[in-house]
Amino acid sequence: MHRSLLLAGCLASGVAHADTPPPVTTYALVVGSNAAGPGQVALKYAEDDARRVGALLGELGGVQPTNVDVVLQPSPDKLREHLEKLTQRVAADIAAGRQARIFFYYSGHARATAIDLGPQGLPLAELRARLFAVPATLSVVVLDACQSGAFSRVKGATPAADFSFNSRQQLDATGVAVLASSSGSELSQESEQLRSSYFTHHLLVGMRGAGDVNGDGTVSVDEAYRYAYHQTLLSTATTAVGGQHVSLEVDLKGHGEVPLSFPRAATRSITLPAALEGQALVHDKRAKAVVAETYKAKGAPTRIAVAPGEYEVIVRQGTQLRRCQVSTVGGESAVDLERCTTEAVVAAAKKGGGFERPMHVEVLGTIGPERQDGYTQTLENFGYEEQWLDPARGLGIAVSRRIHEKLWVGGAGTFVHAPRWTRETEEMPLRFDWNTTTLLATVRGVHHLTDTGLWSRFGFYAQLGAGLAIGRTQLLDQDNNAFRETHFGPALSAGAGLHVGSPGYYRRVPSLFMPVSLTVGYELVYAPAITNNTGDTHASGGHRFTLGLGYDF
Amino acid sequence: MRIQLSLLALAATQIGATDCGQVLRDPGFDLWCGEDLCTWKVVRGDARRVDTWHEGDSGVELLGPDAAIAQLSPVDYGDGSCIRFDLIANVSVDAEALLGIDIYGDGSIEHTERMPTANWQPLSYKLRFAKPFTGIRFELSKKGPGKAVFANIGAVIEKDCDGLTEIEAGPAPLGAYCLVDGDCESGMCRTVTDHDSLLGVAYRCVACDGMSCGAGEVCGVAEPISPVLTVPLRCEPQGGSELAEQCVTDAECASGICTGGACSTCDPYDTPCANGEECSYTWIYGPYVCSPGAARRTSDQACATDTDCASGHCNGALRKACENDNRPCGNDTNCPVDRGLVPGTCSTVGVTGGTCE
Numbered sequence: 008m009h010r011s012l013l014l015a016g017c018l019a020s021g022v023a024h025a026d027t028p029p030p031v032t033t034y035a036l037v038v039g040s041n042a043a044g045p046g047q048v049a050l051k052y053a054e055d056d057a058r059r060v061g062a063l064l065g066e067l068g069g070v071q072p073t074n075v076d077v078v079l080q081p082s083p084d085k086l087r088e089h090l091e092k093l094t095q096r097v098a099a100d101i102a103a104g105r106q107a108r109i110f111f112y113y114s115g116h117a118r119a120t121a122i123d124l125g126p127q128g129l130p131l132a133e134l135r136a137r138l139f140a141v142p143a144t145l146s147v148v149v150l151d152a153c154q155s156g157a158f159s160r161v162k163g164a165t166p167a168a169d170f171s172f173n174s175r176q177q178l179d180a181t182g183v184a185v186l187a188s189s190s191g192s193e194l195s196q197e198s199e200q201l202r203s204s205y206f207t208h209h210l211l212v213g214m215r216g217a218g219d220v221n222g223d224g225t226v227s228v229d230e231a232y233r234y235a236y237h238q239t240l241l242s243t244a245t246t247a248v249g250g251q252h253v254s255l256e257v258d259l260k261g262h263g264e265v266p267l268s269f270p271r272a273a274t275r276s277i278t279l280p281a282a283l284e285g286q287a288l289v290h291d292k293r294a295k296a297v298v299a300e301t302y303k304a305k306g307a308p309t310r311i312a313v314a315p316g317e318y319e320v321i322v323r324q325g326t327q328l329r330r331c332q333v334s335t336v337g338g339e340s341a342v343d344l345e346r347c348t349t350e351a352v353v354a355a356a357k358k359g360g361g362f363e364r365p366m367h368v369e370v371l372g373t374i375g376p377e378r379q380d381g382y383t384q385t386l387e388n389f390g391y392e393e394q395w396l397d398p399a400r401g402l403g404i405a406v407s408r409r410i411h412e413k414l415w416v417g418g419a420g421t422f423v424h425a426p427r428w429t430r431e432t433e434e435m436p437l438r439f440d441w442n443t444t445t446l447l448a449t450v451r452g453v454h455h456l457t458d459t460g461l462w463s464r465f466g467f468y469a470q471l472g473a474g475l476a477i478g479r480t481q482l483l484d485q486d487n488n489a490f491r492e493t494h495f496g497p498a499l500s501a502g503a504g505l506h507v508g509s510p511g512y513y514r515r516v517p518s519l520f521m522p523v524s525l526t527v528g529y530e531l532v533y534a535p536a537i538t539n540n541t542g543d544t545h546a547s548g549g550h551r552f553t554l555g556l557g558y559d560f
Numbered sequence: 561m562r563i564q565l566s567l568l569a570l571a572a573t574q575i576g577a578t579d580c581g582q583v584l585r586d587p588g589f590d591l592w593c594g595e596d597l598c599t600w601k602v603v604r605g606d607a608r609r610v611d612t613w614h615e616g617d618s619g620v621e622l623l624g625p626d627a628a629i630a631q632l633s634p635v636d637y638g639d640g641s642c643i644r645f646d647l648i649a650n651v652s653v654d655a656e657a658l659l660g661i662d663i664y665g666d667g668s669i670e671h672t673e674r675m676p677t678a679n680w681q682p683l684s685y686k687l688r689f690a691k692p693f694t695g696i697r698f699e700l701s702k703k704g705p706g707k708a709v710f711a712n713i714g715a716v717i718e719k720d721c722d723g724l725t726e727i728e729a730g731p732a733p734l735g736a737y738c739l740v741d742g743d744c745e746s747g748m749c750r751t752v753t754d755h756d757s758l759l760g761v762a763y764r765c766v767a768c769d770g771m772s773c774g775a776g777e778v779c780g781v782a783e784p785i786s787p788v789l790t791v792p793l794r795c796e797p798q799g800g801s802e803l804a805e806q807c808v809t810d811a812e813c814a815s816g817i818c819t820g821g822a823c824s825t826c827d828p829y830d831t832p833c834a835n836g837e838e839c840s841y842t843w844i845y846g847p848y849v850c851s852p853g854a855a856r857r858t859s860d861q862a863c864a865t866d867t868d869c870a871s872g873h874c875n876g877a878l879r880k881a882c883e884n885d886n887r888p889c890g891n892d893t894n895c896p897v898d899r900g901l902v903p904g905t906c907s908t909v910g911v912t913g914g915t916c917e
Contacts, residue, residue, distance in 0.1 A: 389648060433591060437617060488616065490615045541612070
């Protein structure tokens with residue numbers, strides 16, 4: 008029995024195609040279910056993915072739209088009905104002497120032994136048996152579900168460790184190709200940003216042309232797998248769940264290279280020019296959905312098949328972002344780099360950790376009265392007077408790294424010159440100068456009034472620090488002899504204030520000012536380091552007014 | 561004869577002998593002449609420089625079982641009769657530290673304050689003095705084997721000492737301020753020349769006046785007693801003072817002329833020079849001579865400096881005198897401290913009873 012399916016490309020799909028398609032009919036059964044099984048959480052985009060897959064198959068997959076059966080949130084019995092219907096249609100073709108191929112797609116929950124269709128599931132063994140019972144000459148099965156790799160493992164095929172395993176020779180099997188979104192033990196993941204599962208998104212992008220490595224206008228199973236494998240792995244490598252490995256098992260001997268889509272046959276496409284390089288994203292403005300996301304290498308154009316509509320192509324290269332408006336309403340369209348706008352990359356949190364501008368450097372000034380304590384009382388007892396209008400003032404620099412949207416950790420070094428104390432003598436007055444350098448490990452929290460808009464630039468910060476204080480003193484006596492001492496001790500600080508400019512958290516703010524921030528605040532410093540011969544210890548610091556100018560990078 | 565005991569001064573009018581209320585020099589023990597204090601005198605035992613709160617800020621430690629340092633202040637009752645004495649003390653339990661008050665600086669301690677055991681603690685004492693008084697010697701002493709270190713001493717005039725018992729100094733010595741005869745040991749309180757007073761004269765204790773000396777004597781300037789006291793007046797031999805010595809009357813001088821407080825050879829008004837020469841002083845408070853410094857005096861003529869003589873040599877005893885009142889002195893400590901507590905300077909100014917070579 009020939010099992011079979013699809014995409015041999017013959018389909019009288021209305022696609023203008025230069026190659027002569029083989030005289031076969033392809034039937035697609037596309038199933039999507041957001042429904043959760045026992046102990047599961049409902050999915051958001053499984054059914055949307057199914058709709059997209061169905062649309063793409065009709066658009067570029069060589070499948071007549073009437074032969075695309077999209078089934079959403081079916082019960083097991085309902086799915087059995089559609090599988091039976093598929094079997095009957097293929098059997099009819101075979102009986103009439105025509106060849107038939109099938110494409111089966113499922114997006115939804117699954118376990119190692121069954122796909123979950125709400126409270127009830129359909130055992131994988133049954134699904135496999137029913138699919139293989141279809142008398143098609145070629146079958147392509149695409150499963151976007153957790154542990155979907157178990158489908159083929161049950162079947163007994165050799166799992167693919169990575170793409171290198173899936174050479175063309177491997178694809179020359181006997182009529183079955185199973186493309187699974189994850190290995191037998193992995194979880195498949197959806198993306199809020201893509202509004203799709205990672206796997207289906209990248210599979211569709213590949214089928215639209217990004218996966219057409221050899222540029223022959225068709226995307227083979229091999230090419231689609233290769234593209235989906237790498238892109239899905241890249242996208243999920245930094246998520247909390249971890250890397251997701253697309254798997255492919257084949258038994259396609261005698262079928263050669265099996266085409267999965269025909270982007271060259273599309274009546275509408277967007278061509279990324281040869282000179283363009285960077286991470287490219289094609290955004291359907293009407294549908295507000297990402298239809299393609301790929302890395303465009305320099306040197307050769309890339310053609311991505313799309314439906315007629317208005318699109319925005321966003322290409323990022325380094326810290327530059329190009330926005331290109333493209334319309335495919337009138338036909339094919341190429342990105343005109345001259346008409347693209349350029350802007351700096353907007354810093355924002357990446358999914359799964361990391362920030363566009365994770366580092367923050369700040370230069371700060373501080374001023375305030377020096378703390379009065381036993382040490383200064385001793386100075387007074389010995390006849391010294393604090394110089395009038397000579398507050399403690401200093402400069403510092405802080406470097407921190409963002410570890411959370413609102414949290415920064417790092418270090419700060421501050422040099423503060425304390426007020427001079429003098430005592431008159433009959434010759435030169437005794438002049439006592441002192442300063443304190445603090446080297447602190449700091450943690451700073453920043454809270455902004457809003458996430459967007461003008462008020463997103465304003466917020467509050469609070470900071471704590473702990474570390475080392477180095478106190479230096481110099482006493483110039485009546486003969487101008489200098490007596491210098493250095494002291495060490497702990498240092499603590501706590502501060503809070505107003506933050507303007509939100510470091511690393513700029514949205515819709517003019518790019519020129521994006522990395523710059525200003526802080527105005529209060530700080531209490533306690534650094535008991537400087538001691539004297541009479542047993543007093545001066546806790547350098549006190550109440551300070553601080554002003555900081557920061558930059559994110 | 562012209563007696564310069566003033567008839568004008570009716571009351572004491574002296575200017576306070578303090579520096580903005582501070583009555584001691586070098587309160588922080590900052591002035592060291594080698595290993596010795598410059599302005600404090602070691603009276604007994606020994607004293608050394610030690611670190612205080614900081615290596616660069618010195619104090620003084622009294623060494624030995626009985627040691628003392630002292631400073632004579634020119635403070636007098638015109639400055640005020642209430643003084644606050646402050647210091648930082650580091651006194652061990654086996655040491656007895658004392659603050660002694662010696663009015664007039666005559667060596668007799670009229671009042672003593674015992675300091676408690678202290679570890680760099682500030683101590684303060686208020687003292688009220690009976691009027692009139694002239695000069696106080698502050699003495700810091702230590703007895704016993706223990707340690708006594710003092711720093712940042714200050715003695716300032718205070719306004720309010722109400723309720724405190726007055727420290728009585730007893731009868732005043734010659735040259736001290738007085739109000740009535742009964743204040744003085746000599747029983748005589750008279751107006752005398754006083755460079756520190758606004759009117760140039762003040763009431764001081766004297767041993768004589770114009771009516772009290774016998775035949776062959778005159779009430780004149782005697783040897784100084786103390787730098788805080790004016791040069792005393794006693795009955796002195798008539799004509800016994802040589803050229804350049806201090807005087808108050810012509811009769812004291814061998815030349816018979818007392819001009820500007822010094823025995824002279826001329827007086828610009830009463831005994832002018834011949835031949836149109838100018839009668840002028842040779843140094844501040846010094847003798848008046850004709851054409852001083854002009855080298856016009858010939859052999860055996862009276863002279864006050866070498867520059868007076870044509871030969872360039874004025875023979876006689878070298879005169880060392882205080883620059884601020886021409887009193888004879890051996891060193892700076894013999895000279896009065898001025899109102900800003902600036903010490904007087906003793907220097908060789910010329911020749912006493914000199915004649916040109």
